[in-house]
Amino acid sequence: MTKYIGKSVKRLEDKRFITGQGKYTDDIKLVNMAHAYILRSPYAHATINSIDTSEAKAMEGVVAIYTGADIPEAIAGVPCGWQVNFKNGDIMKEPPHPLLVRKKVRHVGDGVAIVIADSKAIAKDASELIDIDYDIHDAVTDPKAAAQAGAPLVHADVPSNTCFDWELGNPKEEVSAAMASAAHVTELEFANQRVVPNAIEPRSAIGHYDTAHDRYTLYTSTQNPHLTRLLMCAFVLGIPEHKVRVVGPDVGGGFGSKIFHYTEEALVTFFSKIVGRPIKWTADRSEAFLTDAHGRDHVTHAKMGFDADGKIVALQAYTYANMGAYLSTFAPAVPTYLHGTLLQGLYTTPKINVDVTATFTHTNAVDAYRGAGRPEATYLLERIIDLAALEMDMDPAELRLKNFIEPFDGVEQEGYVTQVALQYDSGNYAPVLNRALEMVGYEAFRKEQAAQSNGKLLGIGFSTYIEACGIAPSAVVGALGARAGLFESAQVTVQPTGKVSVYTGSHSHGQGHETTFAQVVADRMGIAIEDVEIIHGDSDRVAFGMGTYGSRSLAVGGSAIVKSVDKVLEKGAKIAAHLLEASPDDLDYADGKWTVRGTDKSVAFGDVSLTAYVPHNYPEGLEPGMDFSSFYDPTNFTYPFGAHVAIVEIDKETGAVKLKRFIAVDDVGNVINPMIVDGQIHGGLAQGIGQALHEGTVYDESGQLINGSYMDYCMPRADDLPSFEVDRTVTPCPHNPLGVKGAGEAGCIGSTPAVVNAVIDALWKGGFKVKDVPMPMTPERVWTAMQ
Amino acid sequence: MIPTSFDYKKASSVEEALGMLGDDAQILGGGHSLIPALKLRLNAPGTLVDISKIDSLKVIRDNENSITIGAGVTHAEIAASDVLAQHCPMMGQAANAIGDIQVRNRGTIGGSIAHADPAADWPAVLLATDANVIIQGKNGKRTVDIDQFFKGFFETALEEGEIITTISIPKTAFNRNSTYVKFKQPASRFALVGCAAAVEMDGGSVKSARIGLTGVSEYAYRATGVENALAGKALNADTIASAVSGVTDSVDVMSDHYASEKYRSHLAHVFVKRALMNLSYSK
C-alpha cells in the first residue's frame, strides 16, 4: 500500500532553504569565536627557505600564527582511505599530506600558515605581513607528462611521479589476439579534463574545544560527519572518537568534494584547544577553486575492435590518472575500481583490459566528483563506439543495440558477470535506447540533418551507460583496498505518542533525504509523513554512518531504515497481539493499525507505541520501548543504466555549439519520489553537459590555475541548456528491500559523451572527419577542427 | 574575498565629490568593476567617494542635436530608454548584452568607460557614436572627443581627481542606423569580440560609417580601414566581405585561453560582417 512512495511529494526541507533559514556552518557563531585565514602557497613547486611571522603576530587582533614547524611530528597529515597496489604487488606510494607544509610546497594553494585572529579581515590583513622566502622550481601538471623521464618530481621518493600502476580484466595477450582478429579497430586518444566541483557553499569548518568536558566539536561542511570523525581522530590527531562530536549541518552541495577529510578540519580542531577559543575557517571562492578536491583528469588511449558484423571483440585502454600533489581520501579508487570495473559497459565485449598509471603532479588533489570514475569509463566507451560507427559507416544506435547484453532480472536469470570483476544486478538495456530514439524522432532527425543548409551543422550524439552505485558490499570493497566499511546505519525511535524519529547515517546536502526517507518510513508504517522526522548529520545524535556519495543513500541508507522499521513493526505486532489477545501470526498490519485477520478487532499504531512506553498491560518478557538500530551492508553494487541523446547545432563561422535538445531515459530501479529523481537527473545533466562544453581547469607552465574564478571558469547556466526531455524505465534492483538503484550521478555519467558525440557527428556530416575535439568544446576548439 | 579597510564618503553633488577626492581616494560608481577588484585586493584605496547618489549624474536628456547621458546612468536605464532606441539603437542593444540583470541594474556607463576594460561593451559603442565625454575636475570642465578618450589597457584620458559627468551622443543619421553584435566570453559574458556599427546611407551607397571594436585588442578601437573601404559603396554581402578584410590591420590582437590571436582575429571579421549585414537589411 503506497500513499507516498511513487508520489512527487514536495520537499519538506525546501521551506527552510527557500525562506533563507537553512543553517550552514558559516552561519554558526560561537561565543568568543576566533577566525582563521590560511596563507597558501602562490607557487606550484617551491622550497621554503624561511618564514617570518613576527610583524604579522604583532598586529592588533591577531591571536596566533602557526606554521608547519608548530605542528607536532606525530601529526603526519590527513590519510588516504583506499589502498591500491602496484601490478608487482608493492603498496602504492603514499607520501604524507601535512596539515601545513614544513619545507616544500607542492601545489598552488598548499597550506603554509594558519593565522588566527579576532576577525577574518584581521587574519587576512595579518597574512599579508608574513614574509616567506621561496626558491621556485619547475612544475608538472599533466598526468602523462608527469610520468615521463626528466619530469620535475613532486615527491623526491616517488620515482616517475608514479603513485601506482594497475591493471584489470583479461590478460593483455588475449586482448591483443582478439584485437588482431578484428575487421575494424577504432583508436582514440583523449583527455577527460579536470573540473572543479564548485559547490555553491564553500567549505567551512569550526573547531571548538570544550575544557569543561574535555571534548571537541567540529562543525564542518561535509557529506559524511562520522567518516570525518573517524579519519581525523584515529589517523590524524589521535583523539579518542568519543571525545569528538562532528556536525555536518545544512550543506550547500558537495558533488563529492565534501566527502574527503581536509587539512582545515584538523587544523581548526587541533588549534582550538591550543588557543582556547573556537576557531572558524571558511573558504572564499578563490580558495575553493584551489583546494576543493578536483574531479576527472585522465589522459586515455583506447582501442576497440569489431568483427565484420559490428560485434565488439576487444577493448584495450591505457589511462594516466592525475592524483594531484597528495592523495585525497578516496583518490586511488576513482581511476581503478570505480573506472576500470565499468569498462564492460552495456556490451558483451568478450576481452577487456584496462591499464592505469596514477601520477602525482604539482596540482590540487583529484578525487571523486559526481560519478567518480564511472563518467570517465562511460566517456571512454561511448566516445569510441560512436566514433567506430562513423568510421564503419554504421548507425550508432544500431551498433549499440547489436552489442547490448541480453536482459536479465537477477532473480530468474543470473546477474551478468563482466570481464572486469563485477556482476551486474539486473538489466534490460534495449528499452532505454529505443525509448530515447522514439522521443527524439530519430528518422525525422536524420532527414532534417541531411537537408540542413543554413551555415549551421546539425549533429546527434548517443550515450548508453551503466554505472555502479549503492556503494558497496564492505567485504568486496575491503578486498579491493578500501580502508573502511561501506554499510549504513539507521535508528528508528518511535516516541510514545507514535511519532517517529529516524536517525540516518546518510547525509543530505541537496538530495532531499528528509523527504524521500520520510516517504519510505511513512508508507511502510502506514502513518502520516508529518509524523516522521529524519535526523542526520550529527555524530552525537546519529550513532554511526558512512555518509552520502556514490548514489548510495537510498539503496544503502534507505535499506538500513527499512530494516529498523521492520523491527519496529515486528515488535509492534507482539504488543498488538497481546492487546488484541491474538497471536501475532493472525494479525495484518495496514493503514497504521493491526487487525485480527477476518475480524474488525484492531489496535492503532499509536496505542501500541504508548503501550510500549507505558507497559502496564504488556507481553511477558518483552522489553519496554520501541527503538531499533540496524546496519545494512549491501550484497552487491546496484547498476543503474540509461540512454542519453544530444542534438547540437554548430555555427560554422564561429564554432559555437548550441545544445538544442537533450533526451535522457534512465533506469534507476524503483522510484520513491519522481520529482526528486527528475531533479537529480536534471542537475546531473547540467553538470555533465558543463564538462562537455564549458568547464575545465587551465594551468600555465608554472602550475598556476589561470581560470580560478567565475569570470574565467565557465559553469553551465540555465540559458546554455534546453528544456530537458526525461523519461525512465524501471528495472528493480533485486537485492535491496526497496528495489532502488540510485539516481544521484546518472545524469552526470551519461550526458558528457552524448554531447561530445553530437558535435563529432555534426562535424563528420559537415565533411570534417575529426576523431576528437578536446573538452570543453569551446567555440575556438570546434572552429579549429573545421579549419 | 575581504577588501582592505577603507573610508566611505557619499557625495550629493559633483562639486562635493571633487572636494572629497583626496590623494588616496577613488570614485565609486555602480561598483561592479571596482568592488570585485577591492575584494581580490588588486586595488586598495584609502577612501571611496560614492557618486552613485548624485542626481545630476543620473539623467538621460533629449537635446536638439544630441542626447546627453549622465555618467551615473545604469546599463538598465539605457536599455529602457525610448529616446536612445529611436536615435541610437545600438545603445540599447549593447546595454542589454552586458552581464546579467544585477550588473545592468548597478553598473554605470561612466564607470564602464572610466574603467576601460579591454572587453567592455561601451567603449566600442561610444566610438561608433562619435560621442563626447564631458569631464569635470577641480579646475573646471573639459570635453574629450571619444576618439581621444581610450589610451591603452585600462587607460583613458581621465586625469587624477577628475569625474566623468556626461556622455553626449550626437543625433546623426549614422546613429539612427546602428547596431551592436557581440560574441560573449562564455564565463564572464564580457565581449570576446564586440562590434558596434553605425552607417549613414546616401541613396544606395554608404555616405559614412563608424565601426567600433572591443575585446580584440588592448583597448577599443575604430576599424577605420573598414569604414573607409565602405565609403561610397553599396552595402551588400560582397562589399562587406571585401571591406572587413582590414579589420585587425593596425592593432595587436590579444590572446588568452578563450581565444587565440588567430581565432579572435577571425571573430573580429565575422562580427564586423554580421553587424554590417544587419544594417544592410534595414532601410
Ligand SMILES: Cc1cc2nc3c(=O)[nH]c(=O)nc-3n(C[C@H](O)[C@H](O)[C@H](O)COP(=O)(O)OP(=O)(O)OC[C@H]3O[C@@H](n4cnc5c(N)ncnc54)[C@H](O)[C@@H]3O)c2cc1C
Ligand atoms: C558579473 C559581471 C559581469 C559583467 N559583464 C559585463 C559585460 O558583459 N560587459 C561590460 O561592458 N561590462 C560588464 N561588467 C562590468 C560592468 O559593466 C561594470 O558595471 C562597469 O564596468 C563599471 O561601472 P560601475 O558603475 O560599476 O563602476 P565602478 O565599479 O564603481 O568603477 C569602475 C572604475 O571607474 C571609476 N569611476 C566610476 N565612475 C566614474 C566617473 N563617473 N568618473 C570617473 N571615474 C569613475 C572608479 O573609480 C573605478 O576606477 C560586468 C561586471 C560584472 C561584475
